[in-house]
Amino acid sequence: MSQTVDRALSILPLLAEGPADLGRVAERLDVHKSTALRLLRTLHEHGLVYRQSDQRYRLGARLFALAQEAVENLDVREIAHPHLLALNEKCGHTVHLAVYEEQEVLYIDKVESRYPVRMYSRIGKPVAITVAAVAKLLLSDLPEAERRAVAEKLDYPTYTSRSTPNAAAFLKELATVREQGWATDLGGHEESINCIGAPIRGADGRVVAAMSVSAPNVVVTAEELLTLLPQVRRTADAISREYSGKSPLKEA
Amino acid sequence: MSQTVDRALSILPLLAEGPADLGRVAERLDVHKSTALRLLRTLHEHGLVYRQSDQRYRLGARLFALAQEAVENLDVREIAHPHLLALNEKCGHTVHLAVYEEQEVLYIDKVESRYPVRMYSRIGKPVAITVAAVAKLLLSDLPEAERRAVAEKLDYPTYTSRSTPNAAAFLKELATVREQGWATDLGGHEESINCIGAPIRGADGRVVAAMSVSAPNVVVTAEELLTLLPQVRRTADAISREYSGKSPLKEA
DNA sequence: AAGGTGCGTTGCATTATGTGCAACGGTCAT
């Protein structure tokens, strides 16, 4: 809606691909060099862009700080964290917390496995939305119409032979998840990794976040992992209770 | 330099404080509501801002994703990570990697301690610049003039009785660090936590990053921690060698 | 139920603001 800001913000994803010099930025934005310069300068003043020693620009430090503060302001996260830690202490596996936002599911917290074999994931990283247990939980609670719309629009990458193949299968899976109140990902993302997850609900009963426990085959089998389900659900319920009990924000 | 972009970007730190509604944003920016609306909409389109169910705005998901991609594009980090992991496997303590940028020192990687007692820190979080071992290492390598300028401009919070008290003491400490090629923080940030760190150098010999090992008193004494120094330095040197050997970017 | 307040939203006229141009200056390589 605002051309100037729009152009300026378009620089960020561009730089996320890697450092770029002024000419390149101007070219990609299809504006004059002087225009690009002014935009970059403004971004620089705000610390979102950094000028490295070879004069090229890359994303700046304040971006991290902002993302940091943003994640810390999420009240679910704050409440959930100690519970996640406790669960990790008990079972030893990697524990994730995720939310749905603007057609994306992303991890907002993580407690690392105590075992040497760890799965790759990172806070802030978008989740493999068609297969992850947390994604199924979050999407399964969307209003019917939106759920369908999102499911239709998604890509269904075949990470493994057990990945969700298409929208129809995904919607069916979501229905199951919705009913049973928990979800799994059995080798759908990486052949050797299984997850089980449970939803965290607000006072109005809507799913506000989801958590999961992940473990590689080499540590525990899928069956063994499933025995943790009651524990995971209890943890999620405890978080839900605390979250809906005395939420500092969002008293709606 | 660009008023519109400047205003738009000013919204981000504002929202980092917590969610705000349109009126509040307009007020803080000292612009008309309609102007604030247009700016917010543009930010929203780019995913930097999210509109929650109560219509208030808060920082959005793409911010994480951007910060994420940014950190993954840092070549030092990529090279260093396996070394940090290896060191952590050996000694069990928390290992940090940090860089200096625009008068700030910030953690760009971290491997958590295996011990239950962990120190609080987070990737992207600015470091306590006047006391942290990594900060001393990074600042000690700045050109004399800049080092002085930065030292003068800093605040010197008294986190503990052993915190660096003022610019003079800090500059003296930096000189020591510069000469000996390693640094410590013995209870300067938190009374019970000690750190030792070593610099990572590029092909031209300049310090491009710094790493440290941190451990609380209750796990190992400062003296015991210091016995790890050779190991830490060897790790840092190994990273330096690899980094200057075959850097994919920055062939300047 | 009627009236009122507070909030986000829209269309429009004004002019401030961002734009592209052309010329400059520094750096590096030949």
Next chain:
DNA sequence: ATGACCGTTGCACATAATGCAACGCACCTT
């Protein structure tokens, strides 16, 4: 030394951002 390249500056022009006032909506009051 000479030329090419890239970032930078000042300026005239016109676009694009601004504030205003009016609207619509939801919620609360009496």
